[in-house]
Structures are given as C-alpha cells and as structure tokens.
Amino acid sequence: MKTKNIKTYFLGKITYEKKPYFQRKNYVCITDTAKDIRGYAGVILKQNNYIPKLLNKTPVLFDIMENDIEEFQEDDIIFVDVNGKYRIVWDIDSEQNSLLFTEACNCCCQMCPQPLQKHNKSYLVIAKKTLSLLDPNKTKTICLTGGEPTLFENDFLEILQICKKKFSQANIILLTNGKKFSSFDFTKKMTQIGLEKLLICISLHADTDNLHDNIVGVKGSFAQTIKGLYNLAKFQHQIEIRFVISNLNYKRMESFSYFLFRNFPFLSHIAFMGMEVTGYALNNYEKLWIDPFLYRTELKKAVHDLNRKAMNVSIYNIPHCLLERDSWEFSRQSISSWKNAFLVNCSNCSYKNDCCGIFTTSNTYQSSYISPISSPLN
Template sequence: MIPLRLKIETDVVDPYVVRLRSFEGLSEDRSDVGSLDAALESASAENADFTGAMGKLRVFGVDPSEVNGDVIFVVPWRGTAHRLIRANSRHNTLLITERCDQLCVMCSQPPKERHVDMFPFFETAVLLSPENSTIGISGGEPTLFKSELFEFLERTMLARRDIDFHVLTNAQHFDHNDLAKLCRLDLTRILWGIPVYASDRDIHDRIVAKPGAFDQVRKSLSLLCEAGAKIELRTVLMKPNAPKLFDLAKFVTTALPFVNKWAIMQLENIGYGRQKWNSLFYDSSVGFDVVGKTLDFAISRGIETKLYNFPLCTVPPEYRMFAPSTISDWKRAYVSDCADCGLRNECGGFFEWHPKAHGYGRFGVA
C-alpha cells in the first residue's frame, strides 16, 4: 500500500502545509519555487532533507523522486506528515470531518464526534496542487460545515480555475437558502456524489439509519438540479437493497433523469461493512442478473451507469466495459489468483483490506 503518512523531524512548532520539491534532474526549472515550497538539499538511504521558508524538514523512508510535488501537512509534535495531495495520483481526497448525522449499515469509516477544522490547511493544499487536478472532498459528512465548505470552494475555485472537485455528501443539509451560494460557484467544475440506496424510502432510511433521509435526499436533488449542479448518484449494492435494484433503476430514469451519472458500487470490507459482512455482501458474480438488467434499462434510458469496485472477472464479459478501475491506487490490491490474469491492467482489483478468500462464487478469467 502507498504510504499516506510519513515520519518527519522539524524544528518548527506549529503544524503547516508545504510542497516538496525534489529537483533531482539538473534540467528542472527552479524559477517557480515559492514560500510554501521546501526544496531537497540532500538524501540518503534513510532520509531526505528539505529546506524552505519554514526551515528544515527531514523526511524518513522515502525516495525523494516519489514525493516530488507532493503537498504535505506537517504535524511536528507527532513527528508525522500527511500526504494531502500526491502529485502523481488521480486519487487525492481531503477529509473535511469525521462527524456524520447518518449511521449507514456498511459505513467504511464509522463517524467520530471529534472535529478539527482543517479548512485553512486544505485551502493552502489546493492552491499548491498540480495543474488540472480533480480533488475529492469527503468525510464524515462535509456539509455539516456547509458555510465553511461553500467559502472554501468559492475561494479555491476562483484562485485555481484549472481545478475540479468531487464532493461526497449525504445531501441532508441543503436548503433553498443555498441556491444563491451554489449559483456563485462554477458548478461545471464540481461533481456532487450523492448516495441513494433504494427507491423505497423505508429501505433507504433503514440503510442510512435516519428516518426521513430519503425524502430529504429527494429535496436536495431537486435543489441541486435547479442550481444546475452535476450529480453522480451512488448506490452500494448489498443484500438489503439488491432485490430492489431494478425498481431503483425505474425511479432514477423517471424521477431523476437529470443526474449525470449513476454508480452501482460493490461493498467495502472495512468498518461496519466488515462487521456485518455476512448479512450485507451481495455476491454479484452469481447474482449478476439483477445488475445486468438494471444496467441495460438505465443505459437504454440515457443514464450513464457504471459499476464501481467490481473485480472485472466477476462481471460477465459483455458488461465489463461498464466496470472501470475505481479503487484508489493507495488502497488497491490483488489476490494470489490474479497473478497471471490477462485483465489485470484494466481491473481495479480489491480494496487492500478485502479478505484473501474474496467471497465471489465466480472468479477468474476462464
């Protein structure tokens, strides 16, 4: 797994954000080094020493070329730095909060009450990001800090017109007063990822453990539609909602035809998903009929529909084009049976924490 946390040493006391510049090639242009950069001074097998306006920073256990351009959040008293933005990755996500007002049965990251305001640090990180990045915003539930989130988006998008955002939200906190704020943002550059688990409100509300959640999601989706926002519906496929997946397809195509994308997602084996694996995991390799029927229907009605986190060999060949590799590089893994697989380059594999006995009845490429 790619490390997101690095061991560091620094004389600085307060936490700060800095971009690492390795400049190992003599031809590299150093003219754009700014006050928020730390340039490589020397490197050994054990550590790399950087220096910048914030003073000296020693980073342990990294090859400097692998962190060149990374934007890190240095926490001196812990002796760690978090790689907020990895320059060579398409999978950079900023975690706004660990608080959440829902308690989804399969939550991969169960909520915590503690909250630390990271917006000022995240704003700096976005400003230092590589050109044309798409940055994920997630939680917990980011819109629990809605005013701060809107201000953060407005400021960073004005300052960096090349950067797009993908915001994951449970859409429980939008109201009509937000319309003007939404319309001030360049909504062509934000994709709002919003979970809807069933067209039956009781099933949806049970899955998110919040009475009234389905009705609120519907209102928020209407509001976002009115604002002209781009929407990605997200449905984690599980035993409690799989039998009703086709009903959801009919609902999406008739009530929500304005969504830009619909992602049907396999379950992640971590957090509550791991604790309740046996009652939640739906083996789509043997029960693909409902998934295939849903895909056929939604696509025929003009909804771009995709399968996220589905190992490619568990999907019938004629549907594999709808199953892109979606698991982030730092948490992607393969099982031993994948070693000689010809599909491996296109396949997203598994989450790193997925059990080696993967649980799919039909697996491997014949």
C-alpha cells in the first residue's frame, strides 16, 4: 500500500458511488480509477493507478489489493493515517461500536487487554468527527471507552453534550473505572447534560481495598470508585458493575456478591467476565490465569446469591462447557463478534448457538476443558 497527499490522516464515510462535488467532503471514495476524485475527504484506489498532478491535494491510499477491502461497506467510517494504516472506526452493521477517547488511564490493571499509552489528542478529534458523520436515525448504541474516557473532563463533557443533542434516542454506554465520579461536582456536571439512556459500566474487581488496588495498580482506587458509585446513585444513574475473574480474585466472588447487595442495591446490572488473555493479561499470565472450569463452583454461588436477592446478574465470555449447568441461564452472548469465536472441536456441540464462545484475541491461551456437549442435558 502507498499513500499520496496525506499530511496526518483522513477520515470519512466509505462510498463506492461517485458523489456530487459539494457532497464529497465527508466521504472516502473507493474506486478503480483516479478520474474525478477531487473534493473527497480521501480516496482509496484498488490498484496502483496514475494520479494526475492536478489532483495533488486529494489524500489517496493506493496500490491496495481487492481482498484487503472486501470487508468495507457503504457508510462504514474509515480512518487512514499518513503511513497508509487503516481501520474501520464505525461498522455500519455492528450493534456495538466504540469511540476511543484515549489510551491513557489513571489505573494500570494487571489484566488490562489494552496497554497504557501516552495520551494522543487525535483520538478525541477522531471521536468528535465520527459523531458528526453518523446518522442519528440509524445509530442505536454508542460506546465510550479508553483508556479512561473521563480523564479529560472538558472533552468528555463536550462529547456527551453532542450525544444529547444529536443522539438523544441512542443508548450511550460508558466504560470507566469510576474514579472520576468521586468528584461530586464532576458527577453533577455530567448529570446536568441530561442523557436519559446512559449506562455507566464501572470496573470493580474485589470487595476489599487491598485486593482491588493491587489488581488495578494504584493505591486508593477502591475508595475513589466506591465514592463515585454513591455520587452516581445520588443522581439516580443506571450503573453496571464489571468484575473480571482472575486467579487473584476468584475466591472472593461469593463475598463480592454479598458486598454488592449490602452496599449497592441500586445497581442496574452486575457482570462477571472471563479474562481476555492479551495485553497486560498476557504479560502477567502466570500470576493471573486460572482455568474458568476450576472456578465454576464459586461463580455459580455468586450469581445465584445475587439472583436470589433480585439483582440483575450475568456471565460473559465463559463457554457453557466451563460452567455449571444451572449457571447457563445467566450466560450472555457478547454482541462483539471477536468475543464470540469457537474452537474447531466446538463444531459438533449441541449448544453452540447458545454459547458465548471465546475471545479470538486470546489466541491459543484457552481452557483445556473446552469440549463439545454432544447431546441435550436433562
């Protein structure tokens, strides 16, 4: 792949159709020829075509193979950098698109799949531009993520205001460690924006400060997150707790469930999640990994305890064959395709269509107990 006239990057909605000139500025045209390509945010040529000097202001990615762009669809939003690297930042057919605000974070979780990076301001620019390109009538869900998306307060609140103004009917999902909400004033500012369909998903990995702070790598995090939960509750926000299961905390799942019930009865949802073995989790594999099959009993007790107390609880990213049979009712399939993959030996499983599958990003780091369930169970 080669590039021409890309100073930093280009971003736009994919189109395979030639648009009228004055409608082109927000589109990235995919074409076989370099003729009539002025005015687009960018152009992707399927092969190494001659690019007239007259068009030297049009950003172009060229000499790209047909099979490299087979996945691109009309109205997908694509980002292309100065080196020709590209990624789809918004999949028009996906139910779970995410806007990445930053790769910086005020925690350093031992099992984080996305290693920390220095903040790059372009992520926020790209997020805002992406929102400007979306059709509010076709946008059902927007996920806001990082790093820690609340780190840069003004930009965070500005994006929420955009969501309120343009996407008032969309479900907004915020993935956060919750520490920023320990500030009552910040929580109040966010609440005053008035997002009615905001779900705040907060990571909490233990019922004790020492263990949680050890897992997230920053002392004092537990206290801040707990304070944040109560501040959010004062404004009646919908809150989900996410507990990533590892060798460090699996023994406390039952006490964790009791802790949530006693202290946070206002929670909208509680999610127990299998660990994705990539990023820091892969670096800390020997310390963190425990086969999900080996903690199935502890998990069963935790979810059943919460369910008996009428709290909404689910299990994610753990295949059926690794769970107790009476935990299956709490198992949920992810709406992210890369979390719903299967091993070869799963092909003959009678429950494959109901199973959540595995992380593709975990590669070969999978449970040794994964096996097909060949016939219905009574």
